[in-house]
Amino acid sequence: MKILLAEDEVQLSRVFSTALRHEGYEVDQAFDGEEALSLSEANAYDVLILDIMMPKMTGLEALREMRSKGNTTYTLMLTAMAEIDDRVNGLDAGADDYLTKPISLKELLARLRALSRRFETNYSEQQLQLGNVTLDTQEQELKARNAIRLANKEVKLLALLMRHVGKPLTTGQLYEHVWGMQSDSEFDDGYVWIYISYLKQKLRSVQANLDIVGEENGDFTLVVKGGVE
Structure with missing residues (x-):
């Protein structure tokens, strides 16, 4: 599974990308919304993990642009805010799910394993x-x-x-x-x-x-x- 991890906190990005690679995932890292958008346009990913609050372009703005161009890749939003409005905005922008910071690495890996199982049966239009x-x-x-x-x-x-x-x-x-x-x-x-x-x-x-x-x-x-x- 190939993953785009867009997180502007360098240390946090390093921790998560190291863990994901250890589990056998291929990971590209982006540190702002513009970079995430550019990588998504150039490469095929199975999952996008986007932090909402990023410089240059927020995760929400990047996702809206991706969706407007027809990118339907499964997307997990990362947010430090637990308010309902923040979750709603992410889902309205085209996100499939969200995780609230501080993020549990164990939960993130469990979500990805579940996605791997779902792709086989649910990732197919007629x-x-x-x-x-x-x-x-x-x-x-x-x-x-x-x-x-x-x-x-x-x-x-x-x-x-x-x-x-x-x-x-x-x-x-x-x-x-x-x-x-x-x-x-x-x-x-x-x-x-x-x-x-x-x-x-x-x-x-x-x-x-x-x-x-x-x-x-x-x-x-x-x-x-x-x-x-």
Whole structure:
């Protein structure tokens, strides 16, 4: 799971990022709202953890901007204020949940573990539309100028890429989301390249204006040919 941690208190950010990495999460750190917004636009994250009170741009302002641009990433807001209004403002801005400071590291890790379990079952719209492509995740159908059926893992892989169009996803991220979290000894990134190759062929076969760029064992990015979504 890849996490963006936006917290302007340097020591607190260091403590939480160290703990998260120790648990196996990949963490990018931001120390103000503008930096958080910039990173969210350049990278694909599974979870955003945003402090409300940050310099340059507050967490609420950054989140509103992200949501206005179509970023639906699950977001936890961090707040030092326990008032109801603060919680309401965060939820109205598009937050999915909040934690009140002082934050319990144990509770934060428990929330993230629960999210990992939920992603498999709840992180899927029935239909995704991008470019001239429609992906029906229930019927497992890929449609553009014509249509073709996809295997279950092809659907999961393409859906993930479509949700993060234009953003690089590592081989490890793709493997984790499609095949599930495995121990290092069971990790076989060769599966990712095989299924990416299948998808590239099937996108061509339906005359989609989408393509997947990237090399084996590296990052992969879904792009719209011509740059028009």
